[in-house]
Amino acid sequence: MxxxxxxxxxxxxxxxxxxxxxxxxxxxxxxxxxxxxxxxxxxxxxxxxxxxxxxxxxxxxxxLINSHTHIGDSFFKDFGIGKSLNELFRPISGLKHRLLSSAPENLIVKSMRNSVFDMLRCGITTFADFREGGKRGIELIKKAIKGLRIKPIILGRPNYYFNEDDVVKNYEMPEDKIREVEEILEICDGIGLSGPNEYTDKAMRELSRLAKRKKKICAIHACEDKSSMDFSIKNFHQSEVGRALRNFNPDFIVHLTQAKEEDIEIVSKANVPIVCCPRANSILGLGFPPIVEMMRKGITIALGTDNVMLNSPDLFREMDYTSRILRALERDPSAVSSEDIFKMVTINPAKALKLDKEIxxxxxxxxxxxxxxxxxxxxxxxxxxxxxxxxxxxxxxxxxxxxxxxxxxxxxxxxx
CATH class of the missing domain: 2.30.40.10 (Urease, subunit C, domain 1)
Structure with missing residues (x-):
């Protein structure tokens, strides 16, 4: 011995x-x-x-592993409930971005730190955060977690968004923004984009190339809201999911709340994990992600708590809610097992983050x-x-x- x-x-x-x-x-x-x-x-x-x-x-x-968070909006919890996704989160013009741009940094950092400690209290040892605000946004989260024993996966993004006309015209990413992304990738774990409708095909391909070259994560929101899906189909004759897979080559996609059968099929063929945020989708009135259908196609599903302004970062609440709603929607108590759900906060997110050999x-x-x-x-x-x-x-x-x-x-x- x-x-x-x-x-x-x-x-x-x-x-x-x-x-x-x-x-x-x-x-x-x-x-x-x-x-x-x-x-x-x-x-x-x-x-x-x-x-x-x-x-x-x-x-x-x-x-536990929280696969998708936005802790930057922790300083105005429960403000804006009853408003739409675009009213709250549309880049630049949404309520969240307006409040972030005017809030003092010490308040943002203090509130983020409180949320990180709350995650620890809830048994979360690793979390993946989509950071707005470019390089400065990454510096703020690093300041917020200093001294706390938790593993952050920080996914940054350029402080730049294309307008809808420019997305359709498929402009190149500006050179100064490419340099910004290169600097961002030196201090974080990858790129987490807001969605395909804020970036051109050319820009997504360039961002993916930059991240993959440094062996960093590529992740993106997609298919959360019907209006964004309609825009993609009208202007590109394909869904957000199709555009994201073709141009960004993501390691995982967040949401797929509005996914159609063909979206699920191409995700399955691409073997790309999906991170679902059921409580966030529900409070925004967006519906419920087709988790059972995706599981039947062999897709790896993970759970995230999304924006702290709308949800507590508590994966026990997320598991309970997800399990009960899925069984209710399917009208079948055996539609999912508790083991299926528990995997969504443990081994499945580890796979999505390419950390399953470690955690x-x-x-x-x-x-x-x-x-x-x-x-x-x-x-x-x-x-x-x-x-x-x-x-x-x-x-x-x-x-x-x-x-x-x-x-x-x-x-x-x-x-x-």
Whole structure:
């Protein structure tokens, strides 16, 4: 039996959800070395003289991954509910962009930091944020997360949008904006565009080329609103999805709320993951994404909480809402399984972000990101199925601790 050195940690007697099959090992012993899971076993480990955490009675699950956020609008939560997507978010003229342009930076940063801490409190250890504001927007989020143990995937964009006439005329991206994108890609993880209707085909191809050359992520919103779909079909004789796939070559697409059968088919053939934001779509009156249809076509689905101004960044609420609405819409309680839904906040987003070798499940060799849930709370006592419970019943106040890279990032665990 391997002896432990003092830089190692051992989790003792946790009921741990392992691999992407979500098998539960009861009263397991988990070794963590240098921020990685190195051993998971049912019998005890020699942990003498090392840091030992007692997790008896707790459910240990993978750190959750929030696949799509906009935390920049955290400083005006719940303002604008009842307004349309275009009224709130249209680039430059929308309410959000007007408020962002006039808000003091210290307020924006403080509010973003509060939202990031709230994500940790909700068991989120990784999040992918679409950053507006060009290079300065990226600098602000880095300032907001300083000192917090959480993994941000920062997807920037140029501080530039084409008007509709120029999109149709297919102008080139201005040279100074290309240089801006090159600078942005030096300090972030990729590009996250607002949508195909704000960029020409030529511009999308150039932006994709720049990102792919640096092995960075390409992501884009598409097919969220009927009016944007109508514009694309009228002017390009193809949907936003078709334009995005053909010109931008995205690693994942956000929304697809208005997707038709042909959109789902081409996404499936392209093997591109989709990030859905059901609560955001619902509060905006946009409908509900065709998740079941996409799953039937083998598309990888992940969940995001989208704009903080409209939604709390709480994936437990997102899972619960998604599961219940899908079963209701399909009029079939077996339309999806709780395992399907839980994958949407763990291994599926890890795949979309090309991080599934590192995060998304608790396995030997992966980064030690985990959430410890107290199963003896008044809310969870007497629950009988851990995955059903995770999807439909767990709340942030049931969480005892959150671990990121093998270190406690939120809460605490009792020590032996």
């Amino acid at each position: 391997k002896s432990l050195t003092c830089h190692e940690k051992v989790i003792i007697e946790a009921n741990v959800v392992v691999k992407d099959s979500f098998d539960v090992i009861e009263k397991a012993f988990i070794r963590i070395e240098d921020g990685y899971f190195t051993e998971i076993r049912e019998d005890s480990l020699n942990s003498s003289g090392c840091l030992r955490y007692k997790a008896k009675g707790m459910l240990m699950i993978p750190g 998304g499940s608790i396995e030997e060799g992966k980064i030690a990101n985990a959430v410890f849930i107290r199963m003896n709370t008044k809310n969870l006592e007497s629950t009988k199925d851990p995955i059903n419970t995770l999807v439909h019943r767990v709340r942030p106040d049931d969480i005892r601790a959150v671990m990121v890279n093998g270190e406690i990032a939120y809460g605490s665990l009792p020590k032996y």
